[in-house]
Amino acid sequence: MAIKPTIFKVSINLSDLDRNHYDTINLTIAKHPSETEERLMARIVAYCYEAQENLVLTKGISDTEEPDMWVKSLDDQIQLWIDMGEPSTDRIKKANRQSKHTIVYSFNSKSDVWWSQSADKFKQIGGSYYQFDFSEIEPLAAHLERTMKWFVTISDETAAIQTDTGEFSIHRTLLHS
Template sequence: MAIKPTIYKLRIAISDLNREFYDSVQLTVALHPSENLERMMARIVAYCLNVQENISFTKGLSQVDEPDIWVKTLDDQISLWIDMGEPAPDRVKKSSRLAPEVKVYSFNSKSDTWWEQSKVKVQPFTHVKFYQFDWQQIKNLATYAQRNMDWSLSISGDTVYLATETGDCELLIKELV
């Protein structure tokens, strides 16, 4: 019998000063059995950074042909493809053909090495943007994970400020160029 995902529920008040977006969202997020808390928390932050109409989590790790997060148009076209981690250049190429806008959020301890090895191969894809979360900050954020969470999240410049019931933290977002 397969191991089932762990379900997390979040209520997030988002204040995105960069996009002048102010709203609250309720999310139900599945932690895949092979996924760690750090990756799940990075996915949630990436979702909040890009929240808009028709954004949704996909089957992600369970479906290799899908991104972690996408935005689909009413006619079922992918308008935004979001991958987490360090995708292979072939995956970046494929996603750039499937969506007019692609974002990759790298977040773990091997991000710098991955970027140095991959940047020459992926830079020709001009509508793909690469971002990096600081690994220590993501690890800190993961310590606040609970099955039911209330967050207040503010985005200003390249910084995400997050207040939870159990503590506060700050995440820096570095654009990789």
């Protein structure tokens, strides 16, 4: 029998000062058995940075044909494709063909190596590429709970996250746009 995903709920009070976007978001997130806590937390933080109407968490890691998040138009066209991790150039080429805009958030300890080896190819493909510092994601992941309440303020590409168990800062570095 397959191991089932673990369900997490997070209530987010978001103030994105960089984009003048303010919202209260209630997310229900399925953590795939093979997904790390760091990846789950990076997904939530990326969701905060990209929060907009119709942004949806997809099956992600459970379905290789879907991104981690997307925005679709009313006629089911993909407007925004968001991938987490270190995807292949072929995957991003495909994403660019299917969507109007593609964003990648890298967060692992090996992100620098992935980017240095593939940066030229990704720059030719197009899209936006960001990196979270793994040393900032890791302490946040240590505070993962099944039900969480976050207050997130984004300013100057830094998300200040206040939870019931601590305060964290996650900086987003633009690699290429």
